[in-house]
Structure formats: C-alpha cells, structure tokens
Amino acid sequence: MIEMIWTLLGVVTAIGSVGLLYAAWSKRSRSRQLILGGWFLATVSLVSWSQTSGVDKGPAKAIVAFILIVLTVLAVLAYRSPVKQRRNIEREPAQAIEVRSGLKIWAMRSYNFILLLLVSGLAAMSISTAAFMVGRAFGAEHTANLTVSMFLFPILWAIFSVVTGYASRPLVKSAVLCALALVPALLIPALQ
C-alpha cells in the first residue's frame, strides 16, 4: 500500500514536472519560476520513486517513467500540431558538385578511420590501464579501481574519437593520439 502511494506520487509529480517545463518552454519570455518548479517536481518524483525500491532501482524507475511521460507528451504534440503552409520556393536543383576522389583522398580517409577507431581505442586503453595501476599504487580498493577503469575506457575512447574527427590537422592529432597511447604505456612498468 505504501509503495503504491509513493509510486502514484512519483508518477503525478513527474507529469507535473513535464507540464511545468512545457509551460516554461511555451512562454515567449523566460519564466524562472516555471523552470525551477519543473525541476523541483522532477526531484520530488525521483525521491518518491526511490522509496518504492532499492537505492539503485528506485531512481532507475524514476528516469524510465520520466522519459515515457515526455515521449507521450511529444507524441500528443506531434499529432495535434497543425501542418503549416510552407513557402513553396521554386528551387533550381543544386548543381552536382564533383566530389573529390582519388588515391590520395582515399588514403587520407583510411588514415582518419584508423586514427578514429584504432589509435583512439589504444590511447583510451593505455590511459585506463595506467589509471588502474596508479590507483593500485596509491592503495585504492581493487573493485572500485577496476570499476573506474571499466567506465573510463569506453568514455575516453568515445571522446578521443570525437576529437579526432573534430580536429583538422592530421599531423598534430596523430602526434597527440600516439603520445596519449605511448606515454601511459611507458609509465606502467614503473608502477608495477
């Protein structure tokens, strides 16, 4: 019975939160009260859901419920939104631009692919492994240390991949990535 009350409170406050945030978004001028109110209710919803289950499962249920409510609101808005008359601008079909190709371009693309996927991954693995060894050297508890490395590895790899694609100078990014991969790897023997 108590769990049902907390669940109901969690659902109602999540709906209220989405409602307030939507109202804040709809207003032409920024409304601090509506925004703060929306996030306050979201916090109350999270706390309510946390009472329905364990320390990890309760908040997870809150997040799932919140997303479902938002998706429902979006679906209703999408269904109800009118089809606006759009300016029918007569456009000339764009002139086909000759796309550069050739061995040099393909070599550059393949090189970027290797950097983006493989070298970024090696750099991330090197840093995550070195981070584990540094943690161990400082007496960090094994399972916490391992968990940090397990989360760090994919997150770092993703960040390096994005930065690799973002950066334009091939020599600079190659040098940086190789340094990120090699330097921690060279430090590891000292930490053993």
Added chain:
Amino acid sequence: MDAEPKRTKSSAKRVAKSLEVHSLIAVIFGALIYILAVTGTLSVFNHDLQRWEQPDAPEMQSVSPEAAEKAALAVFSSEAKPTTHLYVNFPKPDVPRTVITTDTQAFFANQDGTIAGKESFPWTQFLLDLHYYLHMPQILGLTVVGALGVMLLGLSISGLLAHPRIFRDAFTFRKGAGRLTKVDLHNRLSVWTLPFHFSNALTGAILGLASILAFAIAAAGFDNDTEAVFSPVFGGEPVINEAVAPVAAIAKPLRYMADNFPHLNVAYFILHDPGTAGQHVQVIAEHPDRLIFGDYYNFDAAGNYQGNTGISDGTAGQQITGAVYNVHFGNWGGLPVKLAYLIFGIALCTIIASGLSIYFAKRRSSGKPAPRLEAAWSAVIWGTPVMLIVTLAAALTGQITGIGLVAMFWIGLLLSIATALSLGKELVVTGGQLSILTGLTAVLVIYVGRYGYDGIKGAGWPLVVLLTLGSVLMAAYLFRKWKAKRMAVIHS
C-alpha cells in the same frame, strides 16, 4: 561589441565541426549500429521468444529442491563425457520453466523432476549471437560490438555538441515539413531518450570491452592472470581436484536458500566440476529491489553455506559492476520495464534511420548526392528486419538451425544491398515493406501449422497476437501508401 560576433562565429564553427564528426561516425558505423539496435530491442524479450519457439515445454511457477535434484542427477548421469558445469535454471515470471543445462546439452524438467525433452531455441540463440558477437568468434565479436557501443557514445557526444538550440527546441515538432520533420523527430527523440541510449551504449561497451581491458590490466599488474583481475568482483574459482567424488548435494543448498533467504528469487543453481573432489556449489539469487543481476551464495559439496560473494552488499565496485548487465538488457523491472525498453529501442532505431536520411537529404540539396550509398543504406534499414523475419520462418520449419540461419541472414542482407545498388532506393523500400508483410504472414502460417491450437493458447499466444497485429498494421500502412500514390497520379 566585438566579443559577440567572435563568440557567435566560434560557436557556429563548433556546431558545424561537431555535425561533421557526427555525420562521419554515423556514415562509417551506422549500418552495424542499426543492426545492434534492432537486435538489441528484440533481445529484451529473449525469454519470451524462447518460450514462443517451444510452446509445448512443461511450465510451472516453482519446483521443489528435491525435484530439481532428481532432474539434475538424471541429466548428469546421462552425459557421455563428464561436464565441467551442471546448471539448474529455475522458473522465472517470463520463462516459467525448469531447465537442466550442461556443457553440451539442455533439457526441460517436469515439476516432479522427470525429464521432459530437449531445450532448443535456434532462432533466439541466433538473435542473441548476432547482438552479442555479430556472429564472430567470441572475444573478437564482443570487442567489435563493444567498439560499436563506443561509437554510439561518440554519436551522443557529438550530437549534443552539434545541438546549440537544445533547450529552445525542447518540444518543437514541425509536422508535414519534409526534412524539417525528420530533423525534429531525430533531435527530440535523441535528446529526451538520452539517458537510455547513453547508458545502453556505455553498458554495452563495458560488457563488450571487459575482456580486452582485463587482458591489458592482467598484463600490466597481475602476471597475465586475468582471473586475478575479476575474482575480487565475482569470486574466484577454487582449486581443481579431479579425484572422483560423489556428486555434491543439490537439494540441501536450495532448501537452505528457501529457509534463510525467502525474500530472494533463486534463479540458478551452478555445480562446478561435478563429481570431483574439487566441486563446489553456487546459487544465484535475484534481489527484486535491486538493479544487480543477483548475488552468488556459495556452498561446499556437503551443502553447507559458505557465505555470499558480495554483489548485493559488498564493495561499491562489486555492486555497480553487478548492475551493468541488467541495466543494459532491461530485465530489472518485469514486463513494464521491458515494454519501456521496447519503446526506447524503437526510438533508437528511428534516431539512427532518420539521422542518415537527413544526411543524404542534405547532400542532395548541397549538390553532392550519393544515390548508391543512400540506396544501400535503405537496404540495411529494411533488409535487417526482413532477414530477421526470413530466418525466423526458416527456423520454425525445423529444417534450418545454427550456421544455416547465420549464413541466410548475412547473405540475404548483402543481396539486399546489391539489389539496392542496381535498382535504386524506392524499389528497395517498397520491396522491403512488402517483404515484411509477407514474412510476418508466413511466420504465422508456419507457426500455427507446426504447433496448432496448443501453440496459440499456451506460451505462444502473446507473440502470435503481436505478429498478427504487426501484419495488420503493415498491411494498413501499405494500403494507405498505395492509395496516396494513386490519388497523386489521378490529380496530376
């Protein structure tokens, strides 16, 4: 005054570059990420699919420790070559069956402990192997799939960086506006389901890359002993002693669990190295109020309790690691959470499909069309579900299993792409939609033909209803599309 234009210029440059990275990662890895998204969404229901594939297996809400022991010993004694592990899989709400598994075979057990028949779900196994390994050898496959999870993380990060109007456009949806509608659909779904696809990409990457990270850490600090890396989390393997011994007690530990941990759900009984002096028992029990997959409750061969490993109440690292699998697969909250994951999974598939659709539309409007690549992409979007349905129909005939299904899927997908490259996008899209309708109908006919009324009324009915609904919806959609086209032709 000068600062404003500079800030706007650098912000626009950041957005443009982020979008470039976002497109680059999507074009290179989008097809495989899409296959993982589709198969992942279906895998959430892998237990239900197993039940549906064998609707006539005996079902029960619970089984007594004595009956479980009887069934396990019967299977163990039938083994031609001694197994290294003997499992009892206990009934769960989504798969209320008792299954005895060894290294090489699996059997259903009746509630009285007698053996009922072999367990076999070739299509569900094919689906899981496709999602876990892309049908590659295990460690390689896991690593590749983990790397694709990383690329999905990269797409989330670059997508956020390329979205400066994230708050201003929070609820924007422009209907009937062509490419703008697709952009709004892509952006709204991406932003609001971010907690789901970010956590799923991250947990998927962690699961896939755990092996190679363990190799690296073991090489760096544990003399290449990978067991030393994970044993503090999951418990270590005891010393092997191959001297022959009577099989360890099975009923006694289960009785202990029922008497001392009645609030937990016993999911698995595992007997390591059965029939040897080094054998030991683990019981995996689920904690209904937690995200963790469960905890290991350890017993000696005589059935005496030795303590739990600590996934539920040990270090923070153990508890967080123990939650990764359930968070990824959505099996932590029963049917409501599974249905939520289904919706989020469909959203992710829509995000991926719409994202590349927007990319190709932009290329066309900027004078750099890529009709062949666009057609190939359409073939992946529609070919993946088509080949999943085709392999399902083939598996249901009982004639094609294992490697046959794998070959069928990949050859079929490659043929779809080849067809698209020569015939173009439109034909592939229509062909794909028609194939889905035909395939779903064929699956229903084959299923009902094979299992009859027993298949529909028993464990099979939810999926039969869903398949029927799917067929009706696809038929209605195709009819509406044909009608719209006909009206357009008449008016022109």
